[in-house]
Amino acid sequence: MTPFSALHHTGTPLLLPNAWDHASATALAAQGFEAIGTTSLGVAAAAGLPDGTAATMGLTLRLARQLGRGSFLLSVDAEDGFHQDPDEVAELACELAEAGAVGINLEDGLASVRLHAAKISAVKAAVPDLFVNARTDTYWLGDGSHAETCRRLDAYQQAGADGVFVPGLTEAARIAGLVKILDAPLNILYSPFGPTLAHLGDLGVSRVSLGSLLYRRALGAALDTAADIRAGRPLRGIVPTYAEVQALSEEGAIGTRPDRAQDVGSGRVGPS
Structure with missing residues (x-):
């Protein structure tokens, strides 16, 4: 078991903050976060590009090369792998691992289960030690079908995923139900309107990601600051x-x- 994988098996959730540049990642590491992820939205928005359209592969690789030799463990949000060809996704995974990344997040976007499973298998064959966090968007983009969620997660586990990720799922009972039937660690996206970090730990969640929340909060703070100055209010x-x-x-x-x-x-x- 790799050090990053071990963080998913401590009995308490791995809280994974997501950075969008060198400064945000380094500042988070200085706060004591042992592992840090990247946020595809933050990387894309900072460059004026849309998220989820495979427009940021070069920027993602560049950021991984900046952060991969840091004092923290790095997991990279690679959207759907930026390719439909599993071999191309595996090649990207090799480049990320060479840059120093220890994990990769791959989302299915509700695409073919067989295709996404093939991408996972290709990555694990090419870089066995890279932690593959397989994301399904049944709650994020779909109708939250429990049966479909389970079908996809089972296929991704069978393909070799080290962890599975269900963003948009906030209902405590359904989270606990998934934990009971999964073999792989469950990753949940933190929501200010969902269970607290401690509650998610009690439910059996192994990893809690912050996604784009920190980037969006930073943008909101910038807007608040400008508005306060304009209004003559103290900062x-x-x-x-x-x-x-x-x-x-x-x-x-x-x-x-x-x-x-x-x-x-x-x-x-x-x-x-």
Whole structure:
């Protein structure tokens, strides 16, 4: 079992924050997160490209090469593998592993179960130690059919997936039911309107991803800040200093910690 795989079998959920660039990943690592994922939406939106259209393969590889030698374990969101040919997906997986990634997230987009299973099998054959997190979009894009979800997850497990991911599923009873019938660790996408991290752990969830939430919150904070300044209101929240952000690139080890960040306007430590 690889160190990344082991994090899915500790008895408590692996909380996986998702970064979109070097600074966000390095800052999260400085907060003590041992493993960090990427967010395809964040990577795409930051470059002015649409998510889920295979438009960001080059950017995803570039980011993996920037982050793959960091102090943390890296899992890469690769949409559907950016290819329909399983051999091409396996080639991408090899490049990601060579860059230092230890995991890959592959989504089915409700495409053919056989095709997605073939992609998983091809990746596991090419890079056996790469943790394949097989995502089904039955709740994200479909009608949330329990039977269809189980059918897809079973096929992906049979194909060799190390973990399975069901974003959009927030109902506690259904989550617990899936855990009981799965052999692979279950990954759930955190929702502010769903179970808490602790509750998901009680349900048997092995991994909780934040997806694009951090990127969207960061964008929201930027909008709030601009609006506050325009309205003459005092600024809220934590603001890392210029030197701290610069250090993320210069040293790759200094993150934004609440005990070092300043609340603008007061010069004191700000609330989280």
